Amino acid sequence: MGTELMTGFIIWLAGGGLLTAVGIGAFFSKKEVGFFCNVKPLPMRDVKAYNRAVGKLFIGYGIVFAVLGLPMLAGQNSGLIVISVLGVVAESIGAMAVYILAIQKKYEKK
Incomplete structure (x- = not known):
């Protein structure tokens, strides 16, 4: 396995960790946390x-994101990277x- 792959x-794992x-920060926040960038969260009951x-959602998102990076280890010319790309798209929509x-x-x- 090449150092470029690793x-x-x-870097992919660092993104999942971030x-x-x-999510952990949201879990312990005192004010409403936003989900979408540049959108002020609505008042919540x-x-x-x-x-x-929201914290659990982000934590789950980060873990699944990290797991979706595993096909990167298959090699530079592997078609498995499509799993990572399409998986992140599906995960984001979900x-x-x-x-x-x-x-x-x-x-x-309300």
Whole structure:
């Protein structure tokens, strides 16, 4: 295994670790955390439960993101990288759907 492959994989893992760290920070936050960039979060009925739900979502996202990087270790010319690319797209769409349809809907002040 080349050092380039390992370096790329370590950078990928660092991205997953960063997403997991954001989730841990959200889990313990006192104010409503936002899910989307540059969008102020709506007022929530139960801020603590909402932040825990968003934190769990980000932690799960970060772990799955890290696992999706495993095909990078197969080699430079491997077609398995398509799994990583399409997996991250599907994971991102799924996370947005969970946030909007489950988390925001459950905790939003009406």
